[in-house]
Amino acid sequence: MKNIFKISFLVVLTMLFIQSCQQPGKNSTGSEYIPDMAHSVAIDANTYDYFYYNRWGTKEEYHQLVSPRVPVRGSVPRSDAGAMLISANDGMNSHQGRAIPANGSVTYPYADSEEGRTAAMAEILKNPFPITEAGLAKGKELYNIYCGICHGEKGDGAGYLVREDGGKYPVQPANFTLEEHVNATNGRYYHAIYYGRNLMGSYKDKLSYEERWQVIHYIRSLQATNLKLAYSEKENTLNSVDMPYAMVMNTMTVDTVKEAPAADDTHAESEHKAGQH
Numbered sequence: 001m002k003n004i005f006k007i008s009f010l011v012v013l014t015m016l017f018i019q020s021c022q023q024p025g026k027n028s029t030g031s032e033y034i035p036d037m038a039h040s041v042a043i044d045a046n047t048y049d050y051f052y053y054n055r056w057g058t059k060e061e062y063h064q065l066v067s068p069r070v071p072v073r074g075s076v077p078r079s080d081a082g083a084m085l086i087s088a089n090d091g092m093n094s095h096q097g098r099a100i101p102a103n104g105s106v107t108y109p110y111a112d113s114e115e116g117r118t119a120a121m122a123e124i125l126k127n128p129f130p131i132t133e134a135g136l137a138k139g140k141e142l143y144n145i146y147c148g149i150c151h152g153e154k155g156d157g158a159g160y161l162v163r164e165d166g167g168k169y170p171v172q173p174a175n176f177t178l179e180e181h182v183n184a185t186n187g188r189y190y191h192a193i194y195y196g197r198n199l200m201g202s203y204k205d206k207l208s209y210e211e212r213w214q215v216i217h218y219i220r221s222l223q224a225t226n227l228k229l230a231y232s233e234k235e236n237t238l239n240s241v242d243m244p245y246a247m248v249m250n251t252m253t254v255d256t257v258k259e260a261p262a263a264d265d266t267h268a269e270s271e272h273k274a275g276q277h
Contacts, residue, residue: 106209112195117188124187129213130245133233139218142211146203147219151176155222171199176219177226186241189216217242 043066050062057065110116129135144153150173152158157175162168174181193212196202207215217231224231224238231238233245 108194108204110191117191117195120187120191121185122187124190125185126241126243127186127213127216129210129217130243130248131217131231131233131236132245135214135217136221136232138211139214139216139221142207142215143218146206147215150200154226155219156226173200176223182223182227182238186216189219 045066046068048063048066050059056062110120148159150157150159150161150169152173155176157173159173162173176182190212191197192200193207193215194202194204203212220238220242221231224236227238229237231242235246236242236244
C-alpha cells in the first residue's frame with residue numbers, strides 16, 4: 001500500500017513538473033517554474049530576448065515585433081538641437097545633410113588621412129548649431145579646459161605650455177587669429193578635433209558631437225573679437241555660413257507666415273459664396 005502511495009506521488013509530481021514547463025500555444029501563454037526570476041515576460045523595444053517558453057510565435061516573428069520601427073513622418077528626435085536648422089540652413093543640419101540623432105552620436109564619414117581631411121575641409125562648411133549665448137558660454141568653458149592651455153585664452157597660440165611661465169612645447173600650436181585660420185572652413189576645425197593634428201591628440205572621446213561644434217563657435221568668436229567684428233546670437237559679421245540664433249528664428253518665422261493660409265481671404269471667400277446662394 002505504501003509503495004502504491006509513493007508511486008502515485010511520484011507520478012503526480014512528474015506530471016506537475018512537466019505541466020510547469022509546457023510550451024506556449026495560440027490559446028495558452030505556456031508556463032515555467034518561477035519564470036520571472038530569469039526571463040521577463042514583458043517585451044522591451046529594440047531588445048531581442050526570445051525565450052522559447054514565454055514568448056508567442058516564432059523567433060522571426062518576435063524579432064520583427066521588437067525591431068525598430070520607421071518613425072512617423074515629420075517626427076523630430078528629442079534633444080535634436082540642430083533640427084531647427086533643416087529649413088533655415090539649406091536643408092543641411094549635419095555633415096552633408098545627415099540627421100543628428102537624439103543621443104548626439106554622429107557617424108563621421110571622413111577618414112583619418114590627408115585625403116579625408118581635404119574632403120572634410122571642402123564639404124563641411126556650416127556649423128549645424130546656431131550661434132547662441134548658451135552655446136558660446138559652453139564652448140568657452142570647454143575651450144579653456146581642453147584647448148586654451150596650448151592655443152591660448154585668446155586663440156593666439158600662446159597657451160600656458162608654450163609661454164615662458166609655463167613649460168616647453170615641441171611644436172607651436174595653431175594661431176587661430178591668423179588669416180589662414182580665420183578663412184578656414186569649419187571642416188578643418190572639426191576634423192582636427194575628431195582625429196587630432198600633428199602632436200595634438202584626438203578629442204572625439206572627450207567632446208560630444210554638439211560640444212565639438214560649441215568649441216568651434218567659440219573659436220570663431222575669438223577670431224571676431226580680434227578683428228573687432230560681431231559673432232553672437234544676434235549678429236555675425238565674421239562669415240556668412242554660421243547662423244545666429246536670431247536669424248534662424250526670423251527665417252523660420254518668415255517661412256511659416258508664407259506657408260500659412262490667409263485666414264481673412266478664406267473668410268471673405270466663404271462669405272462671398274454664401275451670398276451667392
